Amino acid sequence: MPLMKKDPIVQGDALSPVEKLAARWDKAAYRAQGSPFEDLSVSALARNTGTKAWSRPGSVKGDTIARYIYLSFEELIEIEKLDMKSATQLLEICEATFLFEEECNELGSFDGIDKQAYHQRMRFVEEFGLYQDYPVALANLDFDLRELCAAEEVITFVDLMEFIDRLSDKAWIGGSYRNLQNVFAHGDEKGLTQYFPYRLGHRGFHLPEALSFI
Template sequence: MAKFNSTEWDEIRKKFRHSIMADTSLVSLAQNLDTKEWPHKAEDEKPSKYIEFGYDELLMLPEIAGNADKADHLIGILKETLAFDDPFGDMVTEVEKTAAKDNPILKTLARLSIPATYPLSLANFSEGTRVVCASEGVKTIGEFANLGQQMSTRVVLGGDFRNALNALTHGDEEGIGQFLPFRKGSTGLHLAEAIGLVSAGLSRPEQLGLARAYGAKLNPTDTAAAKALTKEQVEKIESGLRINFTATLDWFKDQRPALEKHLADGGTYERYFVVINDPAREAIAVKLTAAAVKVSAKPAAAASSPAEAKKGGLFGRLFGKG
C-alpha cells in the first residue's frame, strides 16, 4: 500500500517549485537524509524533473514504472528535504541568541580555537549540504553549528552534514580535519591544510588524474584509478580550483608570511604540504601555490677564497690580522 497519496504529492511538489533545492541532485539530497540512496544517477535526476507531473503521471514515468514504493521513496526524499525549511527560517537570529555554553558544537570550536566566522565556502562539504545551507543564508561554520543543533531534533540527518556535526559535537579532531583545515593535536586552522582542501571536492579519479598531469608519481593502484584528462580539461579544473584557492590565501593572509619565510629559507613547497598526507592533493596544492606564491631563496653566505683563507691564517698569526 502506498505511503503517500496524490493529495500529499500535490502539496509537496507545489512547495518544491519555489525551493532552491529543486535543481539539486536527488542523490545528494538522499545522502543528507537517513534514507536509502536514490537509485538513478543521471544528470537530470533532480526534483525539478518530477514535480511537474501529477501523481498518476508520476507513476507512469520509466523511473517509477508504476511502483508505489519507488514513488514513496521519491516523495519521502522531497518531504524530508522540505522539513529543513521550518527550523532554518530564523537561522541568523538564532546564531546571535544561542550562547556558546548551551551549544556543545560551539564549545568545541572555542576549545580548539576554530573561528566561528570561517566561511562555509572554504570547507569540504558535498553539493547537497552546500545547497541546504545556502538556501537559508548559512555562510559560516558557526552558523552551521547552530543550525545543526536545531536540526538534530527536527530532522534525521545523513551524509557529510551528520558526519561534520558528530565530529564537532564530540571533538573528534580527525573527523573535523575531513571538512575543515584542522591539524590533529593542534589548535586553530592552518593554511597548508586549507589549500589541501581546495581540491578535496573533486572526485578521486579527477584528483589522481590532475596530480598525474602535474607529474606526480602515483602507485599502481592510483595510476589505474586516475582519470585521463586532456589539456583542456586540466585547464578547466584548474580555473575552478583557483577561485577557492585565491579566497583561501586571502582568508589565511596572516599565515602567508610563514609560508614565504619557509620558501626563502630554502624550504620546498613539497615539504610545506606534506602535512596533507595525500600525495595527489599535495601535488595539486604544490602546483597551485607555486604559480601564485613565488619567493626566492636567500643566497648562501659567500665562502672565503682559498687565498683569503690562507692569508687570514698565516698573516693573522704573523701580524695579528685576519
C-alpha cells in the same frame, strides 16, 4: 521552459487511491517549485531525510527535483516513465524533505533561548583560535552535506556548528553529520583536521591545509 505553477488539487471524499496520490503530489510539487530544494538531486534528498534510497526506471542525467515538480502525477508516469512505485517514492521524498525543513525551523526557534549551546560553540571557537566566518564552501565536506548546507543557507563555520547542533537529536543522522557533531561536542582536534584546515597543536586555520582540500 518550466510550466507555470498550478494550484494544488483539493481532495474530495471519494477519490481513488491514484487520485489521492495525485492530490498529494500536486500539493508537494507546488510547494517545491521555487524552493531551495528545487535544484538538489533526488538521491541526495532521500539520503538527507533518511528515506529509502531513490531508484527510478532507466538512467537519466540531471535527476533533480526540478525535473519532476512541474509535471502532474500522471505526467510522471507518462513522460518520465516512472512506474507507480517510483512515483510514490518520489512523492514521499518530497514530503519528507518539507517535514525535515519544518523540524529544522522549529528547532531553530529555540536558538535565542539556548544560550548554553551558543556559549559552548563559542568556547570551541576560542579554544582553538578558529575563524568563525570561515566559508563552509571551502571545507572538506561530502557532496550530500555540501548540498544540504547550500539548501539551508549554512554559510560559515559557526553556521555549520549551529546547524549540526540542531540536528543532534535526530537518530537517523550518520556519516559526516555524526562525525562533525562529535568533533564539535568533544573538542576533537584530530577530527577537526578531516573537515577544516586546522593544524594539530596550532591555533586557527591554515592556508596549506586549506589548499590540500581543493
